[in-house]
Amino acid sequence: MFLTGFDATTLNTLWVDKNLKHHGLIQAFSRTNRILNSVKTFGNIICFRNLKKATDDAIALFGDREAGGIVLLKTYDDYYNGYEQDGKHKSGYKELIERLLAEYPLGVAILGETAKKAFIALFGAILRLRNILTAFDDFAGNEILSDRDLQDYQSLYIDLYQEFRPKDDGDKENINDDIVFEMELIKQIEVNIDYILMLVAQYHESNCTDKEILAAIDKAVNSSIELRSKKELIKGFIARVNTSTQVDDDWRKFVAEQKEADLATLIIDEKLKENETRRFIDNSFRDGALKTTGTDIDKILPPASRFGGGNRQEKKQGVIAKLLGFFEKYLGLV
Incomplete structure (x- = not known):
């Protein structure tokens, strides 16, 4: 074969x-x-x-x-410690991490566009090398960065991605000729909602007193491009957790209630056609994508005024933005 x-x-x-x-x-x-x-x-x-x-x-x-x-x-040692090629030194993972820790210590703000671009390039190079090194068994235990420090650097990287990114998002963002974001590599190592719920369960088992677990949840969410859109939802659920909470069951109920409330508010605020909008949203979650081209959006918009007035295209773009925000918030949870 x-x-x-x-x-x-x-x-x-x-x-x-x-x-x-x-x-x-x-x-x-x-x-x-x-x-x-x-x-x-x-x-x-x-x-x-x-x-x-x-x-x-x-x-x-x-x-x-x-x-x-x-x-x-090349060999594991080449990627980890660096190598010479065509008379030039190619930095290895260890050297790049040492530069990261020295030039961009955690807790110190990165000021100025030049410094931000340099950090983006450096951390992107680290992500690419890390992606290669994970194929080698020798890399386990030699990552240098702790999981928490890696999450903090990822959070900073995502902050800059959201600061620099254009309106049209993509997995690998070319912002301009000298900035490239490796968002697929970020997604590969980010945490998921199951991990967050595990931490919430640990917080519940501590009788809702362990603040370090709350800090760990916050770090994990901020380091994930996917979970950032769900941050408000996660914080709202944690605020409800008490000694009688059944974490998994109550989370599912909470998500269902919030989704219905948010969708009803969106329909009312934008004067959308209710049945058509609910059908459109259900199909989007079924397909795993919210279709913003074609005539689907037009079918859920309120009828255009026969007397004209108002900018229908601007109205449509506003509705699309709100629908995308709603979709990203609940994608993977319903």
Whole structure:
């Protein structure tokens, strides 16, 4: 199957216990090397045979004899400690983390656009190296940054993303020629709502007295691009937690109640058609995306005045913004 065009972009690791060569080797190895996004930029090949020479020969035959350094990843030590390439030093993960801690200590504000751009570039480079290093077992326990410090730096990175980003969002944001945000890599390591609810349960077990758990929840939420839109919801639920709270059950009830209240308010405030709006929202959560193009939005807007007046396009954009805010707030929770 691996030699006849089978393609799975999400495949990460291929185990090989067969003597391969030439096009057969390239075809088999290519099954796992399909680039998916900025998170999956390579694949892992685990060989139980010595295929080093066969790999070099195949690369030379079907590509560039000097392309080995492009096709194959470097060693763990190279990525962690740095290496020399074409007479230039390529900084490793350890060196970049040392720069991060020295130049951007936590708790000290980053002032000025130049400094902010430099931080964005540095932390983006760390995220890319970290993404590669997680493929190596040796990286476990050698991350240098604690989980909490990483969350704090992620929070700062997301703050700057929201400060600099254009109106049209994307997973990998090119703000201009010298700023690139690696948001897919942030999403890969961020926490989810289940982790937050676990912390809420721990807070409940402390008889709602452990303030350190509340601080941990706040850090975790701020470090997540997905959970930031749910911050108000999470804080509202925590404020209700008491000794009789059943965390999982009460959270589901709370979310359902808040969703209904928010949707009813949105429909009334924007004078939307109720049945059409509820159907549109239900379909959006079913599909995992809120469609803002086409005629779907027009179908839920109030009828246009026959006498004209008012800017209908401006009204539509305002409704879209509020619908997107509502959708992001409850996505993944209902």
